[in-house]
Amino acid sequence: MMNTHTSQQYYTELRSLKDRLLAMGGRCEAHIRQALQALEHQDAMLANEVTGTDHQINADELAIDDLAVRILALRQPVGKDLRFLLTALKVVTDLERIGDEAVNIAERAEELSSEPHLPETWRALPEMANAAAAMLHDALDAFVEEDAEKAQSVLEKDDEVDEFYGQVMRKSLEYMAQHSARVKAAMGVVSCAKYIERIADHSTNIAEMVVYMVRGEDVRHRGKK
Amino acid sequence: MLSRLRARVYFTVAAAAALLVGAAWLILGPISHSLHHDAAQLVSYGVVVGAFAILLGVVVSEALIRSLEAPVRDLQRVVTALAAGDQSARIRNVEDDELGELSRTVDRMATQIGARLDAMSAEEAQLRTILDSMVEAVFVTDPEGRIILTNAALQRLAGARVEGRTAVEAIRSPELHDAVALALRGVESSVQIETRMATESRVLAAHISPLPQGSGVVTVLHDVTDLKLADTVRRDFVANASHELRTPLTAIRGFAETLAGGVQDPVLVSRFVGRILEHSVRMQRLVDDLMQLSRAEAPDETFVVEPIDLSTAVARALRSVEAAAAKKRIKLQTDQAIAGVRVLADERALDHVLINLADNGVKYTPEEGSVTVRLRAAEDGWVYIEVADTGGGIAAPHLSRIFERFYRVDPGRSRDVGGTGLGLAIVKHLTQRMGGEVSVESSLGVGTVFRVKLRVARAES
Numbered sequence: 001m002m003n004t005h006t007s008q009q010y011y012t013e014l015r016s017l018k019d020r021l022l023a024m025g026g027r028c029e030a031h032i033r034q035a036l037q038a039l040e041h042q043d044a045m046l047a048n049e050v051t052g053t054d055h056q057i058n059a060d061e062l063a064i065d066d067l068a069v070r071i072l073a074l075r076q077p078v079g080k081d082l083r084f085l086l087t088a089l090k091v092v093t094d095l096e097r098i099g100d101e102a103v104n105i106a107e108r109a110e111e112l113s114s115e116p117h118l119p120e121t122w123r124a125l126p127e128m129a130n131a132a133a134a135m136l137h138d139a140l141d142a143f144v145e146e147d148a149e150k151a152q153s154v155l156e157k158d159d160e161v162d163e164f165y166g167q168v169m170r171k172s173l174e175y176m177a178q179h180s181a182r183v184k185a186a187m188g189v190v191s192c193a194k195y196i197e198r199i200a201d202h203s204t205n206i207a208e209m210v211v212y213m214v215r216g217e218d219v220r221h222r223g224k225k
Numbered sequence: 226m227l228s229r230l231r232a233r234v235y236f237t238v239a240a241a242a243a244l245l246v247g248a249a250w251l252i253l254g255p256i257s258h259s260l261h262h263d264a265a266q267l268v269s270y271g272v273v274v275g276a277f278a279i280l281l282g283v284v285v286s287e288a289l290i291r292s293l294e295a296p297v298r299d300l301q302r303v304v305t306a307l308a309a310g311d312q313s314a315r316i317r318n319v320e321d322d323e324l325g326e327l328s329r330t331v332d333r334m335a336t337q338i339g340a341r342l343d344a345m346s347a348e349e350a351q352l353r354t355i356l357d358s359m360v361e362a363v364f365v366t367d368p369e370g371r372i373i374l375t376n377a378a379l380q381r382l383a384g385a386r387v388e389g390r391t392a393v394e395a396i397r398s399p400e401l402h403d404a405v406a407l408a409l410r411g412v413e414s415s416v417q418i419e420t421r422m423a424t425e426s427r428v429l430a431a432h433i434s435p436l437p438q439g440s441g442v443v444t445v446l447h448d449v450t451d452l453k454l455a456d457t458v459r460r461d462f463v464a465n466a467s468h469e470l471r472t473p474l475t476a477i478r479g480f481a482e483t484l485a486g487g488v489q490d491p492v493l494v495s496r497f498v499g500r501i502l503e504h505s506v507r508m509q510r511l512v513d514d515l516m517q518l519s520r521a522e523a524p525d526e527t528f529v530v531e532p533i534d535l536s537t538a539v540a541r542a543l544r545s546v547e548a549a550a551a552k553k554r555i556k557l558q559t560d561q562a563i564a565g566v567r568v569l570a571d572e573r574a575l576d577h578v579l580i581n582l583a584d585n586g587v588k589y590t591p592e593e594g595s596v597t598v599r600l601r602a603a604e605d606g607w608v609y610i611e612v613a614d615t616g617g618g619i620a621a622p623h624l625s626r627i628f629e630r631f632y633r634v635d636p637g638r639s640r641d642v643g644g645t646g647l648g649l650a651i652v653k654h655l656t657q658r659m660g661g662e663v664s665v666e667s668s669l670g671v672g673t674v675f676r677v678k679l680r681v682a683r684a685e686s
């Protein structure tokens with residue numbers, strides 16, 4: 001049985017872990033936003049900034065991993081606290097991947113910045129990225145509020161982003177058929193759409209882990225395939 | 226207290242009676258034999274009198290206790306009410322004795338507490354009003370970093386109640402998270418953050434200060450989203466204007482340098498001078514448009530809104546594009562309904578609006594097409610002046626942006642036809658200055674309709 005002082009310290013550690021995860025989530029959202037801005041304004045400098053600050057997300061991942069493992073080892077939590085720590089360990093991995101996807105978008109943005117103008121097909125990307133970023137935001141909201149229903153609603157939004165991806169893909173194929181000289185640029189746009197679609201997938205993973213954390217129920221790989 | 230007093234009095238009376246009876250028994254018992262039965266009767270009398278005395282004692286002490294009970298209960302009621310927060314409770318009947326003095330002291334104390342609480346709640350209400358009337362969002366945390374106080378602006382910004390949460394739970398920003406952690410250790414800082422709030426992304430300037438004695442952190446957030454947007458618009462405008470001016474200037478300089486280098490061929494000289502002229506006309510047009518736009522936006526520029534005969538204004542506008550239309554065999558048409566209609570407008574501004582729209586129509590309509598100016602009734606007292614062309618139309622994603630300065634649907638084509646990218650921005654601002662509004666509707670391959678909504682001049686005005 002922990003004494004009051006130790007238990008106070010334990011809850012402070014759990015809260016600090018949660019806050020760091022949320023701050024990392026905020027950083028990921030910012031990187032997605034900046035990468036899209038870099039793409040839209042063909043701004044190579046901003047794109048470079050996203051690529052150059054990815055190390056912060058990696059550092060977040062290491063620090064959170066370290067803290068979670070230390071709590072697990074020293075406090076040996078059970079029940080809900082254990083599920084929270086397991087969730088944190090998985091969420092941090094997804095967040096780090098989301099950061100990588102933002103870097104991928106920034107790299108394509110840098111390549112596309114030298115084009116005279118972006119292929120028309122890019123116009124769907126800001127809305128698509130906004131939808132994916134909203135999924136990430138809502139998944140983390142659900143995590144804060146320990147709200148399984150909100151997490152569930154994030155799972156439903158994944159189809160919307162998939163639909164966007166399908167549209168961009170179709171339009172890009174048409175565009176490439178008509179503008180053979182711009183295939184490379186059009187492929188850049190398609191890649192960005194794919195990265196955004198993956199951001200939505202990672203956000204879905206986070207939402208699934210929140211459902212697990214709150215209800216102790218595993219909802220992964222349900223209703224798919 | 227009184228029940229204890231009552232028990233003690235009864236116990237004393239009972240003990241006194243028992244002592245009395247016992248003493249009577251002890252004294253009268255041994256002599257009763259020598260006193261015959263008259264004396265026994267005397268003993269019985271004694272017992273009866275004793276019993277009566279006890280009864281009297283009980284009645285008198287009960288009456289005494291009752292007389293104490295009322296003020297004590299009153300005191301108890303008032304103290305209970307005060308403890309429950311009712312500051313208006315006061316003692317009703319105050320006697321001139323020790324209990325009365327106690328009651329008066331309690332009353333005085335109640336009055337003082339009431340006054341202090343009133344002052345405190347007035348102060349709190351004042352603080353609340355000040356906080357809630359602030360444009361900036363404010364939150365205060367406890368030493369653990371949990372939010373304990375917010376204002377209305379923060380609730381609006383966050384779209385939810387955030388008390389009890391940590392700063393980063395309320396506003397998902399790593400920079401704010403770090404700054405609050407720093408302030409909890411006593412370091413003041415300022416950061417600019419961009420983060421998704423309730424519905425949209427906002428840019429916030431945050432100032433985070435520690436509270437005295439490490440009792441928490443106070444954060445003030447100023448929403449600078451609109452300022453930042455205005456700054457971006459301004460920077461884009463300057464960049465665009467410089468770019469638009471530089472292009473013809475570079476050409477002029479190039480031709481002038483070549484001429485200065487001593488070109489002898491009169492054909493080349495004439496061609497180069499022609500180009501210089503052409504580009505200087507383009508620059509002139511851009512500078513004119515920039516000045517026109519700046520006038521339309523200047524708050525001190527006066528616009529005289531008066532009844533203007535619409536058919537005259539439309540005829541003037543169409544005359545100015547007649548030559549260009551004839552070149553492309555474009556038909557210029559006017560709706561009969563325009564005749565006799567007077568709108569409330571500034572004459573020069575209305576001319577600019579109509580000429581700009583008619584000119585656009587002619588520019589973007591292919592040969593053999595038509596540009597029509599027609600009238601349509603809007604809600605009571607208003608009309609729509611529509612300028613419809615049979616051009617290629619504008620794709621939906623562009624429609625919401627075509628009134629922006631330097632926004633071009635097709636940059637290359639726009640420059641080819643001599644557009645400055647400012648025409649529609651001028652139309653929008655001038656229409657707004659006349660109290661009207663402008664909108665656009667377009668379908669690809671069919672044409673575009675620009676709609677200027679203005680107030681109709683009443684017959685008497």
